[in-house]
Structure formats: C-alpha cells, structure tokens
Amino acid sequence: MSRKLKAGIISVSLSLIVTIVLTSVLLLVIGKNPFVIYATLISEVFGTGYGLGQALFKATPLIICGCGLALCFQASLFNIGAEGQLNIGAFVMSIVAYTFDDMLGIMVMPVAIAAGFGVSALWGFVPAFLKIKRGVSEVITTIMMNFIALALVNYFLIEFLAVKSTVRTEKILENVFIPKLSDISSVFQGSSANMTFFFAIALAVFLYFVFYKTRFGYELRAVGLNPTASRYLGVKTNKVIMWAFLIGAGMTSLVGINFIFGYKGYYEFGFSNNLGFTSIAVTLLARNNPIGIIFTALLFGVLDYGGLAVNTLVPKEIMLVFQALVILSILAVDKIVKIYYLKEN
Amino acid sequence: MKSDKYPAIEFRNITKKFGSFTANDGISFSVNENAIHSIIGENGAGKSTLMKILFGIYSSDSGDILIKRKSVKFSSPLDAIKNNIGMLHQHFELIEDFTVFENVILGSEPAKNGIIETVNSRKIIAGLIDKYKLGLEPEDKVSDISISQKQKVEILKLLYRNSEILIFDEPTSVLSPVEVDEFFKIVRKFKDEGKTIILITHKLNEIKELSDRVSVLRKGKLVYEVDASSLDLNELSREIIGHVATEKLPDERTNNNGKETLLWFENIKLKKDNVEKLCGLTFSVSSGEVYGICGVEGNGQSEIVEAILGSEKHHSGKLEINADNVSLVPDDRIGKGMIKEFSVGENVLLREKKELIYDNKKIRDRSSKIITKYDVRLSDESAPLESLSGGNQQKVIFGREIELGNKLMVLVHPTRGVDINSSAFIYRIIIEERNKDKGILIISSDLEEILKLSDRIGVLYKGKIVSEYSKQDFTFSGEDAKKEFMTKIGKSMIGVGV
Incomplete structure (x- = not known):
C-alpha cells in the first residue's frame, strides 16, 4: 500500500473520530445521551434488512452523481451545477419513459436514459464552451445553469406536464420497473433499494479503470494537475475539458434511473433534495477516487437513513450537522496528516 | 578602500543548495556603506538567490551575513525590514484597488486604538515624494497609474519603512529609456542621502553609469570584482559569460548529406498582450544541424517556442515546420515538461x-x-x-x-540546473542525434553551451536575430580569437554595438 493511500485512510478515520466526538458534545449540550443515539442508529441501520436497504438506496444516487462530479473534479473543473444537470436530465428521462413505455416496452429504458443523459450533457456543454472560448469560470456558469434548469423544470412541470394537483409527471408502466433488492432476497423487505445500486457500483469501478488505466484518464488528470505542462506534452486540453464536462454532467442524470425506474416511476419536483450538492462533499471526501466514492456515499447513505431512524430521539438534522462536521474535520485533519505523516510543509 | 567607509554588508562564504544544484557556492564580498554596488550575471547565476538570502526569504546552508559588522540571521523578510533593509522585487506587490497612500502604509499602518492615524503619515509620505521627486499623487488609485509609477510606489514603501539598505532586483527591465533616466536620478539621490544600494542587473550601461563597484556572479560563484572607475566593458562581458572550455566536441560530424529545411521562421512578427515580442524574426533549422539561439532572456525566446507549438499565432510572416511532430524540452521542466505527480x-x-x-x-x-x-x-x-x-x-x-x-527537436536551456556529469551526458546525446540527421534548435542563455554544440549561432535581441554566425566563425585558432569573439557576441546579446 502506498504511503499516500495510507495517509488518506488515516486522515479519513481520524476525521470520523473527531466528528463523532464533536457531535457527541452537541448531543450532550441538548441533553441527549450520545451512546444511546449512536447505538440506536447502528442497530436501526445495520440491525435490520430494511434499514440497510434504505441506506443502500440513499447511497446509490450519491455514488452515481459523485462519479459524474469526479470526472470534472479530476480535471480541476469545479462543477457546482450537478443539481441542475441531474434535475433536468431526470425530468426529460421521465417524460420519454412515460410517453414511449407502452410502445417500446422494456426498451424504453435505454432510450429514456440516453435522452436524459443528452440533456444533462447539454447543461455541461454550456459552461465548458464558455470556459474554453471565453475563459469564464465554470463555478459561476454552473451555478447560473442550476437556476435555469430548476426554473425550466418547474415551469414545464407545473404548467403542462404534472398530474393534476401534484408536482410529478405521469407514472411509467409497472413492467418497465427495475427489480428491487427485495425481489432477490426477502431480507430487504419493504425497502426501496433496487438493482440500480449494482449499476452504481459497476459505474464507479469502470470509472476507476478509466481514471487510472486509460489514456483518457491520464489526460484528464494531467489537465487537472498542470494544464500548462499538459499542453506542452501534447494533450489537447480544451478537448479534455469539453469531454469531462459532457460526460460528467451527462452522468449525473443517471440518478434518475434509481428514482424513476427503480422507485417511484415518475419525476417529482424536489426529488433530488440537494443531491447535487451533497455529492460534491461525497466526491471531495473521496478525493475524486471512484472507489472511495462508493465508501463515502455509503457513509452518507447510512447517516441519511440513520437520521430518520433516530428522529424520534433527536431532530434528524443532527445528521446534517454530522455530515458537515465530517467535511470540516477532514479538511483540517488532512493538513495535519500531511505535515506530520507525509512530512510535507 | 577609503578609510571613512566601512562595509554595510559583508557576505562570508554563502552557500545555498537546492537539491543537488548549488545556487550559491561560497560567495564572499562586501558592500560599502553609502555605495551603489552592482551585481551582474546571467540568469541562474545566483544573484536573486543571494539577495533572497540577504532579505530573509531563503536561509543559507552555510556562511554568514554581517550588517554593519554585526552577524545577522534573518528568518523572514520582516527581520530584514526591522534592520532597515528594503527590497524592490521584480514583481510588484500592490493592491490595485487601494490608493497610493493606502498601499504605502499597508502593513505598517500608524494606528491609535485601532483607528488609522492619517494626518502625520500623509505629511511624511508627501515629504518623501517631494524630496525624491517621485511625482506621485497619494490619492491616485494604483490601478490607474503606469508601471513606472507603480515601481515608484514600491520604492516609496521602502522609504516609508526607513530602509537604509535598498536592494533593487532588475529595476529597469519594466522601464522605457526615458523612465530609466528618471530612475537613475532617484537612485543617485538615495546615494546623496547616505543610503546603500544593491543593484541587480544584466545591463552593462547601467553599471557603467551608476555603480561604484561591480561583482560578477557566474554559476553560483563570485568570479570577478572591480571598481567602476577601472571598469573595462569588454573584460566585464567576458567575465559574465565565462570562458569556453577548450575540450572538443564529443563527436565530430561524419556525414552531412541531403539537407532538408525542417523549421523556417521567415520575418515572423508576433504580438502578446499587445506587445510585439517577435519583430521580424528570421532563421531556419535544417536536418543534421544544431542551430543555437543565444540571448538574454525575455528577448523572444518563449515566444519562439509558443509559435512552434502553435499556441501563439504570428500576425505576419511565414512559419514552416516540415515535421509531423516536434520534440520539445521546455525551459521550465516542472511547470511545462512533465506532470510531476506521475511516474517516469x-x-x-x-x-x-x-x-x-x-x-x-x-x-x-x-x-x-x-x-x-x-x-x-x-x-x-x-x-x-x-x-x-x-x-x-x-x-x-x-x-x-x-x-x-521526431525529425525536429527544440531544446530550451537543456542543461539549466543540471550537474556537470548529466550535462556532459546530455551534450553527447545531442550530438549523436544530430549525426542521425535530426534538426535541433537549442535556445539557451548559456553561451558556453551554445558554442560547444551549435553548427550555427543566431543572437536574439528584442525579438530579432541581430547577428548570425556559422561554424568557421567560432572555430578558433587561439585564445585571443576566442576572447574577441566572446566579447563581440556578449555585446550583441545586450544590444551594444548593433
């Protein structure tokens, strides 16, 4: 194991410990016994198949969206626009799905996915184009594209497409749903976890291969590490930036598979619940490593469902505090590990 | 040495290494109180490193610095400033949105109970502007003033902090000739006021005009020192460039058949940020030859590379590259030559x-x-x-x-910061490649290297090849002929006599 990887594991574990301690202090302040809370959380999530399933279900879109973001982040493109990209992509995915499901049957899935991917990719194209042609910071453009995407989705959904007195699209046919995990094993009975989870894992593994074993991955990381040197080494940096944004943004739309084909059968306004932003934390925490993203997404999934599970004891927002503290402490601990373990200055 | 003057600064055996590269190698000399002392040398000679050690940015590996006969050890520029040493850097450190006045007091604001006291400091600053005829308006926003005025703001900052020893790092490189004259006047005024000035430069005329004494650094060593009164420009330019080692080329060329032009710049003009960087550049590189471009840095070297790479477009002239791809060893190996996080x-x-x-x-x-x-x-x-x-x-x-x-190779400073053995190794391979009929362009400010390797030499000055020499011009019959040639080429590198 390389020293860098070891350092990474050390700093993640250390910051988890710091977070647990800090959260405990907060729990004590509001008069709760942290041991009871943590014990309940652990037994609820890991003690029942349902709880575990829910945690996997929550982790699935975080893995997928995290992979899309990792593509951008590896090239040092700070894509803040996943929230908009994934919403407009999933929205279009659902429209295509319910419109053509009786005509195409199960084959509607690839078609709908392609359509969603394409629209999200278009949302990635704009910031990439502006960055390449005009040097506009992608941070600003992606934030602005978020507003546009959410406003457009809202408008078309409410004005034209929503089922009466709801904020959702029409439901797709039952026969184009993705099998649930409970269909394979009764352990997961009642949970929304579905086969998309395995797709997400496969996607992360594939992306890991792309990043670390292919020319495209090396060029992507080279552009992220040193764009000037990349240019001198003959890497077409603009092309790399464009592809990273197109595929990365497109990939975020794939979270729609989990929700539309695996769970509800329709797009519902607000389904993402800030998924696009939480994924930024998940990705950064994993240092843009897709395999790492699987683990950080699972951690966030556990916390997400765990928050609900302990909601009777403490407000579920305590887990949001926990998530935020993890990020803050990893940033602080990382520096300390770098200085004292890796002996960098 | 005159008896009424004692050294303001003494460098004793200063050595500084970066990895295996020795930037300063046992440098010892002293700077007299109330003198203008010039330090001259090529890029990478160790001038800036030495000054950064004096100013507390670097710490030396060994050796001592004495200020007014007292040994000092600065761990940061703040220590240096406390000892009344001020440095004018090549790159300005000004807040563009602040006024001249605000920039000057920034970092040493005269405050009372957290409120900045401005009446007195305004008076002091106005007094300094007047005394040294800086011609600045304290209330002007820095973003609105010219580069030479910005430089004066930096100087004003030093004066405001009571600097007695002033280090100027290539101060005239950003100035036009008229501004240079103005700058000289200010520097002389400093001397009249009793200040000690260290001037880092590579312009010979500045030395002749301003300095009292000159130290020449070459490859990290102090090689030459002379009082300005007994200064001979020819001798000085030879000392800067160094002696050409008498050793033969590693491998003389055997065959030279079927020449093909691989790279051809014909009257190329190229603008960058609206400044003409290449002003009608013409030269060509053929197969089986090494073409060496020598010159002081900043005369268009990086633009030549950018033009070959295609990342900067020339607006006039013709550029022909008759090779599918070009091999390139860039000047900045870490910043441009590799992804440092990746393995070999x-x-x-x-x-x-x-x-x-x-x-x-x-x-x-x-x-x-x-x-x-x-x-x-x-x-x-x-x-x-x-x-x-x-x-x-x-x-x-x-x-x-x-x-x-690739048929065509471009090598920029191929051995900068490289130890002698690796350099020799690299030289041998360059000649081997040439003998395989490759066309090789070497851009370097190391004249020794250029002479050793090249079949033809072009001297680059202000975006143009001002003189070109072929092998017989620098195949010397004796030491005197070589000396004469070195002087000639050294002069045209700095624009004297062209």
Whole structure:
C-alpha cells in the first residue's frame, strides 16, 4: 500500500473520530445521551434488512452523481451545477419513459436514459464552451445553469406536464420497473433499494479503470494537475475539458434511473433534495477516487437513513450537522496528516 | 578602500543548495556603506538567490551575513525590514484597488486604538515624494497609474519603512529609456542621502553609469570584482559569460548529406498582450544541424517556442515546420515538461499518445527503457517524477523526447540546473542525434553551451536575430580569437554595438 493511500485512510478515520466526538458534545449540550443515539442508529441501520436497504438506496444516487462530479473534479473543473444537470436530465428521462413505455416496452429504458443523459450533457456543454472560448469560470456558469434548469423544470412541470394537483409527471408502466433488492432476497423487505445500486457500483469501478488505466484518464488528470505542462506534452486540453464536462454532467442524470425506474416511476419536483450538492462533499471526501466514492456515499447513505431512524430521539438534522462536521474535520485533519505523516510543509 | 567607509554588508562564504544544484557556492564580498554596488550575471547565476538570502526569504546552508559588522540571521523578510533593509522585487506587490497612500502604509499602518492615524503619515509620505521627486499623487488609485509609477510606489514603501539598505532586483527591465533616466536620478539621490544600494542587473550601461563597484556572479560563484572607475566593458562581458572550455566536441560530424529545411521562421512578427515580442524574426533549422539561439532572456525566446507549438499565432510572416511532430524540452521542466505527480513511465506514455490502455506492464516497459538508456538514478520506478533530482528529471524529459523519434527537436536551456556529469551526458546525446540527421534548435542563455554544440549561432535581441554566425566563425585558432569573439557576441546579446 502506498504511503499516500495510507495517509488518506488515516486522515479519513481520524476525521470520523473527531466528528463523532464533536457531535457527541452537541448531543450532550441538548441533553441527549450520545451512546444511546449512536447505538440506536447502528442497530436501526445495520440491525435490520430494511434499514440497510434504505441506506443502500440513499447511497446509490450519491455514488452515481459523485462519479459524474469526479470526472470534472479530476480535471480541476469545479462543477457546482450537478443539481441542475441531474434535475433536468431526470425530468426529460421521465417524460420519454412515460410517453414511449407502452410502445417500446422494456426498451424504453435505454432510450429514456440516453435522452436524459443528452440533456444533462447539454447543461455541461454550456459552461465548458464558455470556459474554453471565453475563459469564464465554470463555478459561476454552473451555478447560473442550476437556476435555469430548476426554473425550466418547474415551469414545464407545473404548467403542462404534472398530474393534476401534484408536482410529478405521469407514472411509467409497472413492467418497465427495475427489480428491487427485495425481489432477490426477502431480507430487504419493504425497502426501496433496487438493482440500480449494482449499476452504481459497476459505474464507479469502470470509472476507476478509466481514471487510472486509460489514456483518457491520464489526460484528464494531467489537465487537472498542470494544464500548462499538459499542453506542452501534447494533450489537447480544451478537448479534455469539453469531454469531462459532457460526460460528467451527462452522468449525473443517471440518478434518475434509481428514482424513476427503480422507485417511484415518475419525476417529482424536489426529488433530488440537494443531491447535487451533497455529492460534491461525497466526491471531495473521496478525493475524486471512484472507489472511495462508493465508501463515502455509503457513509452518507447510512447517516441519511440513520437520521430518520433516530428522529424520534433527536431532530434528524443532527445528521446534517454530522455530515458537515465530517467535511470540516477532514479538511483540517488532512493538513495535519500531511505535515506530520507525509512530512510535507 | 577609503578609510571613512566601512562595509554595510559583508557576505562570508554563502552557500545555498537546492537539491543537488548549488545556487550559491561560497560567495564572499562586501558592500560599502553609502555605495551603489552592482551585481551582474546571467540568469541562474545566483544573484536573486543571494539577495533572497540577504532579505530573509531563503536561509543559507552555510556562511554568514554581517550588517554593519554585526552577524545577522534573518528568518523572514520582516527581520530584514526591522534592520532597515528594503527590497524592490521584480514583481510588484500592490493592491490595485487601494490608493497610493493606502498601499504605502499597508502593513505598517500608524494606528491609535485601532483607528488609522492619517494626518502625520500623509505629511511624511508627501515629504518623501517631494524630496525624491517621485511625482506621485497619494490619492491616485494604483490601478490607474503606469508601471513606472507603480515601481515608484514600491520604492516609496521602502522609504516609508526607513530602509537604509535598498536592494533593487532588475529595476529597469519594466522601464522605457526615458523612465530609466528618471530612475537613475532617484537612485543617485538615495546615494546623496547616505543610503546603500544593491543593484541587480544584466545591463552593462547601467553599471557603467551608476555603480561604484561591480561583482560578477557566474554559476553560483563570485568570479570577478572591480571598481567602476577601472571598469573595462569588454573584460566585464567576458567575465559574465565565462570562458569556453577548450575540450572538443564529443563527436565530430561524419556525414552531412541531403539537407532538408525542417523549421523556417521567415520575418515572423508576433504580438502578446499587445506587445510585439517577435519583430521580424528570421532563421531556419535544417536536418543534421544544431542551430543555437543565444540571448538574454525575455528577448523572444518563449515566444519562439509558443509559435512552434502553435499556441501563439504570428500576425505576419511565414512559419514552416516540415515535421509531423516536434520534440520539445521546455525551459521550465516542472511547470511545462512533465506532470510531476506521475511516474517516469506514465509521463512517457502520456507524451507518446499511442496507447489507449495504460497497464502496469506498459508503464514498466517505458520507464525501464528510459532509466537504463539515459542513466536515470532513482530509488523507485513508480515514484512520482517530483521526487527525482533536477538532473535526473531532465534526463527523463530528454530521453522521452528523443525516444519519440521526431525529425525536429527544440531544446530550451537543456542543461539549466543540471550537474556537470548529466550535462556532459546530455551534450553527447545531442550530438549523436544530430549525426542521425535530426534538426535541433537549442535556445539557451548559456553561451558556453551554445558554442560547444551549435553548427550555427543566431543572437536574439528584442525579438530579432541581430547577428548570425556559422561554424568557421567560432572555430578558433587561439585564445585571443576566442576572447574577441566572446566579447563581440556578449555585446550583441545586450544590444551594444548593433
């Protein structure tokens, strides 16, 4: 194991410990016994198949969206626009799905996915184009594209497409749903976890291969590490930036598979619940490593469902505090590990 | 030495190494109180390093600095400022949105109970502007004033902090001739006021006009010192450039058949940020020859490379490149020549652009080829390139570019910061490649290197080749002829007598 990887594991574990301690202090302040809370959380999530399933279900879109973001982040493109990209992509995915499901049957899935991917990719194209042609910071453009995407989705959904007195699209046919995990094993009975989870894992593994074993991955990381040197080494940096944004943004739309084909059968306004932003934390925490993203997404999934599970004891927002503290402490601990373990200055 | 003057600064045996590269090698000299002392030398000679040590930015590995006969050890510029030493850097550190006044007091604001007291400090600053005829308006916003005025703001900052010893790092490189005259007046005024000035420069006329004494650094060593009154410009320019080693070329050319022009700049003009950087540049490189471009840095060297790469477009003239790809060893090996986080093999594969899948076997293949063939010393093949020494990094880049097998190679400062042995190794390979009918362009400010390797030499000055020499011009019959040639070429490098 390389020293860098070891350092990474050390700093993640250390910051988890710091977070647990800090959260405990907060729990004590509001008069709760942290041991009871943590014990309940652990037994609820890991003690029942349902709880575990829910945690996997929550982790699935975080893995997928995290992979899309990792593509951008590896090239040092700070894509803040996943929230908009994934919403407009999933929205279009659902429209295509319910419109053509009786005509195409199960084959509607690839078609709908392609359509969603394409629209999200278009949302990635704009910031990439502006960055390449005009040097506009992608941070600003992606934030602005978020507003546009959410406003457009809202408008078309409410004005034209929503089922009466709801904020959702029409439901797709039952026969184009993705099998649930409970269909394979009764352990997961009642949970929304579905086969998309395995797709997400496969996607992360594939992306890991792309990043670390292919020319495209090396060029992507080279552009992220040193764009000037990349240019001198003959890497077409603009092309790399464009592809990273197109595929990365497109990939975020794939979270729609989990929700539309695996769970509800329709797009519902607000389904993402800030998924696009939480994924930024998940990705950064994993240092843009897709395999790492699987683990950080699972951690966030556990916390997400765990928050609900302990909601009777403490407000579920305590887990949001926990998530935020993890990020803050990893940033602080990382520096300390770098200085004292890796002996960098 | 006159009896009423004692040294304001004494350098005693200053040595500073960066990795295996010695930037300052046992430098000893002293700067007299109330004198203008020039330090001259080529880029990479160690001038800036020495000044950064004096100013507390670097600490020396060994040696002492004495200020007014007292040994000092600065751990940061703040210590230097406390000892009334001020440095004018090449790059300004001003807040563009602040006024001149605000910039001057920033960092040493005269405050009372947290409220800045301005009446007195305004008076002081106005007094300084008046006394040294700086011609600044304290209430002007820095973003609205010219570069030469910005420089004066920096000088004003030093004066406001009561600097008695002033270090000017190539102060005139950003100034027009008229502004230079103005600057000289200010510097003389400083001397009249009893201040001590260290002037880092590579312009000979400045030395002649301003200095009391000159120290020449070459390759980290103090090689020459002279009072300005007994200064001979010819001798000085030879000392700056150094003596050409008498050793023969590693391998004389054997065949020279079927010449083909590989690179041709014809009257190229190129603008960058609206400044004409190449002003009608003409030269060509043929197969089987080494063309050396020498000149002081900043005369268009990087623009030549950018033009060949195609990342900067010329607006007039004709540029012909008769090669599918160009091998390039850039000037800044870490910033441009490699991805420092990647290993040897990964850097080679990335540059090759051939394979789609980079598996461990391919990475190992590439790295072991480069490591054995180019004698790269490293502990771990999979270590990132940044962990290698500068010389070994350079060999990796060098080997990688040669293995590409391109007909045309561009080498910028091929041995800068590289130790003698690695340099010799690199020289041998350059000649070998030339003998394989490759066309090689070397851009370097190291004249020794250029003379040793080139078949033809062009002197670059202000974006133009001002003089060109072929092999017979610098095949010397004796020491005197060589000396004469060195003086001639050294002068045209700095624009004297062209």
